[in-house]
Amino acid sequence: MSGQLRPATRRISARTWFDxxxxxxxxxxxxxxxxxxFVTHDVAAGLAPLLAAFAAFPILLVRVNPSLGxxxxxxxxxxxxxxxxxxxxxxxxxxxxxxxxxxxLLFAVALRAAVPIVVVAWAAQSMLFSTTMPGSAxxxxxxxxxxxxxxxxxxxxxxxxxxxxxxxERQEEVTELERARRAILEEKARIARDLHDVVxxxxxxxxxxxxxxxxxxxxxxxxxxxxxxxxxxxARTALNEIRGLLGVLRSDGQLPEHAPQPRAVDVPELxxxxxxxxxxxxxxxxxxxxxxxxxxGLTVYRVVQESMANxxxxxxxxxxxxxxxxxxxxxxxxxxxxxxxxPSRPGAGGGHGIDGMRTRVEAVGGSLxxxxxxxxxxxxxxxxxxx
Numbered sequence: 001m002s003g004q005l006r007p008a009t010r011r012i013s014a015r016t017w018f019d020x021x022x023x024x025x026x027x028x029x030x031x032x033x034x035x036x037x038f039v040t041h042d043v044a045a046g047l048a049p050l051l052a053a054f055a056a057f058p059i060l061l062v063r064v065n066p067s068l069g070x071x072x073x074x075x076x077x078x079x080x081x082x083x084x085x086x087x088x089x090x091x092x093x094x095x096x097x098x099x100x101x102x103x104x105l106l107f108a109v110a111l112r113a114a115v116p117i118v119v120v121a122w123a124a125q126s127m128l129f130s131t132t133m134p135g136s137a138x139x140x141x142x143x144x145x146x147x148x149x150x151x152x153x154x155x156x157x158x159x160x161x162x163x164x165x166x167x168x169e170r171q172e173e174v175t176e177l178e179r180a181r182r183a184i185l186e187e188k189a190r191i192a193r194d195l196h197d198v199v200x201x202x203x204x205x206x207x208x209x210x211x212x213x214x215x216x217x218x219x220x221x222x223x224x225x226x227x228x229x230x231x232x233x234x235a236r237t238a239l240n241e242i243r244g245l246l247g248v249l250r251s252d253g254q255l256p257e258h259a260p261q262p263r264a265v266d267v268p269e270l271x272x273x274x275x276x277x278x279x280x281x282x283x284x285x286x287x288x289x290x291x292x293x294x295x296x297g298l299t300v301y302r303v304v305q306e307s308m309a310n311x312x313x314x315x316x317x318x319x320x321x322x323x324x325x326x327x328x329x330x331x332x333x334x335x336x337x338x339x340x341x342x343p344s345r346p347g348a349g350g351g352h353g354i355d356g357m358r359t360r361v362e363a364v365g366g367s368l369x370x371x372x373x374x375x376x377x378x379x380x381x382x383x384x385x386x387x
Contacts, residue, residue, distance in 0.1 A: 015063075022062055029056035033097040040090040041080075051080065055098040058105065066108035067117050073101050074124060081132045091134040106148060110155025122152040203239040210235060230276035237273070264289040264297035264324070264331070267304050271322055274308050280319045281308060287326025296384050299360045300324065300333050303368070306353050307335035307380040315340035315378065330366075332383050339376035357382070 033052035037043055043051060054076035061069030081093035092099075102125060109121045129144040210232035214225050241262075262270070271283040292300060304322055311320045315337050323334040354370045357380070361368040366384035373379050 018063060022060060026057055026060050029059065029097045029101065032056075033095055036097075037095060040087060040092065040095055042085045042087055051084075052097075055080075055095050056101060059101045062104060062108045066105055066111075067113045067121070070102070070105035070109050070121055070125075073098065073105055074121075074128060077102060078128055081128075093132040103151065107151055107155045110152040111159045115156075118152055118156060122148050203235055203242065206231070206235040226276065227278070230273065234273055234277055261294070261298050262301040262305075263294060264292035264300045264326075266301055267322070267324055270301065270305060271308075274312075279308060279312050280317070281322060282319070283322040283324070285324050285326075287324075287331075289324070289326060292326060292331050292386055296331065296364050296366075296386055299364050299366070299384060300331060300382075302360055303333050303357050303380065303382050304335060306357050310353050310380075311335070311337040311378070318377065326386070329387050330383055330385050332381070334379065334381045336373065336379040337377050354380070 030052055033055045034048055037048050037052055037055075038045075054072070058069040058073035058076070061072075077094050077098050080098070084094065086092065106121055106125055110118050113121070126145040126148045129148070130141040133141055133144065210228045213228045214220055217224075220228075267289065268283060268285060271281050275281050289297070304324070308320055308322070311318060318338045318340045320335065320337045323332075323336075325332045354368075357370075358368045361382050361384060364384055366382060368380070368382040370380045371378070
């Protein structure tokens, strides 16, 4: 937090110091303009404070609104050149303080205002000075036009340089953020590659051991042989799915394996595989599963898969009923398990299965409800659109 607050504090402090310095400069100019006004012009004593204020105080707007400050100062200068009578030893139509303020404000306008306003300020101030300053009786003084043009151009070019530097700084910040995001993505990809390699290796070993067990173990009864076959088939399915999910994250030039994604028509085989693995599951299908779109069908498959896994984890040995109903506009999935007949395994809680299922279902425009039943079991119900 401290690293984030210090830059803002410096910006606020710099503005405060600039405003204080502006006030000090304005008061200094005012203190000079008031007494010297009697030296340069023939004015009444009561008007001197007001005229000096119009000459000096518009500089207070140099940061807040330089265009307005310039307009006030230029208007006052034009009025002073008409109503004020210079003394014999003075040829200036208005005070030197007024000249200084107009210079500063024109430069500030070039730094801050829109280009049309800068052009108007330069033209008006050039006309004012070239027609009122000493020597203007013989014709316009083009030196003032060129001089103010150079001042305005310098301010505008300085503004472009400052804007370019700020844009470059912002671009560098964006580049740094992108570099950090890229590093995070590369780290995630590395973790995914390691996870892919480790899990794929161990799952492959499970498949090999399950397939070779009937040949390595003598006097194996048919039920155990069927159990090993079910373990091997489940492990192969899990291995293919893991490779499909994690293989796409590999960034070492290896192509991922493109195994077909499960669909709604694969739900009966999923239930049959779970039944062969020992889960007491029954299933019913109403409607044509082939009519379910691939994206929705994948979500249906995952909901049934995750729900049966949760049942086996939290209610081991409890019967599970899976019902899939396909209608013209929606498909409904219901997975219900009875109360557990044996204690659940330690550490079975605290997962994110239901949240993950809800995210999947909502991603395709469906809705999911999950909760305990009146008899002490648990039910997951999802409705997904098919159109």
